[in-house]
Amino acid sequence: MRRMTSVWPRLEPHLARVQKPARYIGCEEGAKAKTPDDSLVSWLFMYPDAYEIGLPNQGLQILYEIVNERSDARADRSYAPWSDLEAIMREEQIPLFSVEHHTPGAEFDAIGFNLSAELTYTNLLNCVDLAGIPIRTADRSIDDPLVMAGGHCTYNPEPLADFLDVVVLGDGEEVVGELTDVLVDWRAHRDESGRTRTDLLRAIARVEGCYVPSLYEPTYADGHFTGLQPLFADAPEIIEKRTIADLGEWPYPKEQLSPLTEVVHDRLNVEVFRGCTRGCRFCQAGMITRPVRERPADQVRHMVAKGLERTGYDEVSLTSLSTADFSGIEPTVKGIMSDAADAGCGPISVSLPSLRVDAFGVDIAAQINGAKRTGLTFAPEAGTWRMRQIINKLIREEDLYEAVDAAFSQGWQRVKLYFLIGLPSETDEDTLGIAELSKNCVAIGRKYTKRASVTASVGGFVPKPFTPFQWFGQNTVEELQRKVNLLRDATRRMHGVNLKWHDPKATLAEGIASRGDRRVGAVIEDVWRNGGTFQEWSENFEVDRWHEAMDRAGLTIEDMVYRHRGEADVLPWEHLSAGLHKDFLWDDWQDALAEVGLPDCRWTPCYDCGACTGYGIEHVVASATPPAGGSQGTGQDLSIGHAVPVQLLERR
Amino acid sequence: MSPPPKIKIRVRFRRDGKIRFISHRDTARLMERAIRKIGLPIAYSEGFSPRPRIAFGLALTVAYESDAEFLDIDLVTPVDCEGLPERLTDALPDGLTVDAAVPLENGSESLQQAIVSCSWLVEVLGSHRAPAEPADDVTTDTAGALGANVDEDIAALVVAVEEAVAAVLAAPELPLERERKGKVTVADVRPAILDLEVTGPTEHGVQLNAVLATETVTLRPAELVRVLGDEFREGRVRRTHQWTRVDGIEQEPVNPSSANRSAELAGMRDS
Numbered sequence: 066m067r068r069m070t071s072v073w074p075r076l077e078p079h080l081a082r083v084q085k086p087a088r089y090i091g092c093e094e095g096a097k098a099k100t101p102d103d104s105l106v107s108w109l110f111m112y113p114d115a116y117e118i119g120l121p122n123q124g125l126q127i128l129y130e131i132v133n134e135r136s137d138a139r140a141d142r143s144y145a146p147w148s149d150l151e152a153i154m155r156e157e158q159i160p161l162f163s164v165e166h167h168t169p170g171a172e173f174d175a176i177g178f179n180l181s182a183e184l185t186y187t188n189l190l191n192c193v194d195l196a197g198i199p200i201r202t203a204d205r206s207i208d209d210p211l212v213m214a215g216g217h218c219t220y221n222p223e224p225l226a227d228f229l230d231v232v233v234l235g236d237g238e239e240v241v242g243e244l245t246d247v248l249v250d251w252r253a254h255r256d257e258s259g260r261t262r263t264d265l266l267r268a269i270a271r272v273e274g275c276y277v278p279s280l281y282e283p284t285y286a287d288g289h290f291t292g293l294q295p296l297f298a299d300a301p302e303i304i305e306k307r308t309i310a311d312l313g314e315w316p317y318p319k320e321q322l323s324p325l326t327e328v329v330h331d332r333l334n335v336e337v338f339r340g341c342t343r344g345c346r347f348c349q350a351g352m353i354t355r356p357v358r359e360r361p362a363d364q365v366r367h368m369v370a371k372g373l374e375r376t377g378y379d380e381v382s383l384t385s386l387s388t389a390d391f392s393g394i395e396p397t398v399k400g401i402m403s404d405a406a407d408a409g410c411g412p413i414s415v416s417l418p419s420l421r422v423d424a425f426g427v428d429i430a431a432q433i434n435g436a437k438r439t440g441l442t443f444a445p446e447a448g449t450w451r452m453r454q455i456i457n458k459l460i461r462e463e464d465l466y467e468a469v470d471a472a473f474s475q476g477w478q479r480v481k482l483y484f485l486i487g488l489p490s491e492t493d494e495d496t497l498g499i500a501e502l503s504k505n506c507v508a509i510g511r512k513y514t515k516r517a518s519v520t521a522s523v524g525g526f527v528p529k530p531f532t533p534f535q536w537f538g539q540n541t542v543e544e545l546q547r548k549v550n551l552l553r554d555a556t557r558r559m560h561g562v563n564l565k566w567h568d569p570k571a572t573l574a575e576g577i578a579s580r581g582d583r584r585v586g587a588v589i590e591d592v593w594r595n596g597g598t599f600q601e602w603s604e605n606f607e608v609d610r611w612h613e614a615m616d617r618a619g620l621t622i623e624d625m626v627y628r629h630r631g632e633a634d635v636l637p638w639e640h641l642s643a644g645l646h647k648d649f650l651w652d653d654w655q656d657a658l659a660e661v662g663l664p665d666c667r668w669t670p671c672y673d674c675g676a677c678t679g680y681g682i683e684h685v686v687a688s689a690t691p692p693a694g695g696s697q698g699t700g701q702d703l704s705i706g707h708a709v710p711v712q713l714l715e716r717r
Numbered sequence: 718m719s720p721p722p723k724i725k726i727r728v729r730f731r732r733d734g735k736i737r738f739i740s741h742r743d744t745a746r747l748m749e750r751a752i753r754k755i756g757l758p759i760a761y762s763e764g765f766s767p768r769p770r771i772a773f774g775l776a777l778t779v780a781y782e783s784d785a786e787f788l789d790i791d792l793v794t795p796v797d798c799e800g801l802p803e804r805l806t807d808a809l810p811d812g813l814t815v816d817a818a819v820p821l822e823n824g825s826e827s828l829q830q831a832i833v834s835c836s837w838l839v840e841v842l843g844s845h846r847a848p849a850e851p852a853d854d855v856t857t858d859t860a861g862a863l864g865a866n867v868d869e870d871i872a873a874l875v876v877a878v879e880e881a882v883a884a885v886l887a888a889p890e891l892p893l894e895r896e897r898k899g900k901v902t903v904a905d906v907r908p909a910i911l912d913l914e915v916t917g918p919t920e921h922g923v924q925l926n927a928v929l930a931t932e933t934v935t936l937r938p939a940e941l942v943r944v945l946g947d948e949f950r951e952g953r954v955r956r957t958h959q960w961t962r963v964d965g966i967e968q969e970p971v972n973p974s975s976a977n978r979s980a981e982l983a984g985m986r987d988s
Contacts, residue, residue, distance in 0.1 A: 080738055080780065081738075081779070083778035085740075086779065086780065089738075090735040090736070090738050092736060092810055092811060094810055256915030325736060325739050325743055327742065327743065327746070328739065374754070376750065377749070377751060377752070377753040377754035378750065410753065410756075411761070411769075412767060568951075588832075
């Protein structure tokens, strides 16, 4: 049986000599100090990067609360120890631990990782290893914890298939309970003779949304992946994602963790809707989280008011993939402001991440202009209308200028614009359009303030599974660097335009993991074994490790990253389903190449992508009227398809 | 328009246990959140990004504990300090405890200007590594033997530290090399040691009681351990007092139990 011990007495004497020791002490307000008790099923929820990156992760906080509300289970949290502490832990043989009780990782029944970024994969291996658990599923015994992962990256889990016992697809709110039920049952029977770890894994494979990679065997022909064969009859051929029908039933996190030390997104976060149907073709999040499920506005207000009162934060972020699309966003923000004033909270600010420019007006700008104005971010994504049609981000130049004008007129001095380079069929004119748009935005700002500046943040595009661009061959490092250089030269003399760019070499490593098949597992392991942890941190990233690892695995970057895939290619994630029909994605890819846009199905007829129809669910929105006139503000003809299934929220 | 009169309160708090690993900035953020939670009518700075107007005394090093931290809060309307320590403590995370809050007279010196010295409890460890936790399978006999060794080691350490303390106190000057921003300077830090004595053994080392100056020539606890000798390491450190000098008499900015300024006089240091 497992025991619940603590490494604290051994850890504490070393903490005074590591950077930011507050990363390792827990004690956050909102933390659940459920006493370690061996009779409970125990989860360790883990973000495989530094504490300050991982703590704010809302997905893990939601699961953490749901599990801790059960009487038969408990959950702790952990984060990747920074390299300085890792060295001490390895020297002193201190295993990976939870921050609440400093319980060793191997003493939990299950470790649940959040996978949000490909460059954290090597950290996942490092954390499993630091916990004293064999990194390969094949080497684990019946006494080792289950190593699981959820999150957006699990829509192609194959590069981690050799290391993960279980992969969970989609919304975690319901399935975490079902998995806990399986573990409760397993604990009651695991000591019966003849029981093996495979018995447990097969039981989990019967839970919808759970993929057990070791129950499948890959096949290859001519050096290419050709498919996965189930090894048991009860391993489903297709694993469907999980979707909660109504976000209003899940008002989590109820007690967001407020940390003792500084973290990213250090503010109250309230999720206002999940899913997005704008249909941006590069955006994996928008494709895999459909349909749109809005939280009722009064629940949003309640969660914000409660959260501000409980935490003392002076800033709340209303999170979603495109918050300005929330039905009645303006009255909601107004209501939040007046609730805060009534409660005597002092000045607060509301931040709206992922703002679409076509839904951002002076009214919203004036509303969110509260305690502090650090900067506003818009994501036009591409520099020309042609390119934005290809990616289906149908915002016009005028939309952007109006939004920027609204921002500067309300007192902002800095605006940040996000762009992608390396998109399908991109020309130099498209790339240089980024500089042009930025320059014009500065000119608008100068009408209001001499200090107006625009930061153009440019990232290399990585094609993602379950998007229409999943067939597109990623730009080479050299090509991305050439485009960065074009922009650097173009913006050099543009006063007020600051160019920032993501390292194209890191984009390459993301590409290897994004669409790789099971053979990429050897690459991840190799990079990790050669010291490649914290790859999201530029000071730790060396692309040579990835090149060498690919060589040693007998794989080529040309084939795994740069190659255009065809309609007949078997993609490594075809045994998984986000509900989207493959022919919908293929047709959308062809439309992209023909520069044809697609309207937002929240407000226009259904084009049957599969995400609603496949699961018998619908959009949940409070208003069937789009925020800025016609679909996506373009006035295009929307008279196609059938009636849109929109479930209107009841007024409470 | 003339600015409204300033209303200030001064708060005294402690930092104990795990939370000692947070930074000075972290402490400031937690105080701001606690102040907002209990709805104190705090003043904000002017300008584009208004900040709550609070001011701390001397920063407390990460990993140090303290019985005597101070914080000045600017308010827009007066508040009753009765019960305020308890309300603030409830709004703070475990390990931060507010012991007293008093209204401050207009024109009071800022904490940073007023503090002249601090008292510290400094644990000194030997240079050898910390003893490993006994393994589960160690028999009682060997555990006893290990315990005896540890006791012997600490007895020897007490003698060594006592000798080092005597040498430091007898030294006419104590040159200390410091590096700041790549520049090496040497200063005589003997005048900064106002008081120093060995108070006895701890579980792993020896405890000192030190009063170190924070104005003119200054010395930090970690530097004190260096001055004692290369064979010593710093263990647990706790600030027990911060001292101001009023009319030549040293006293604390706020007495731990004072609810008003007259009671504060009882906090004068008897030296």
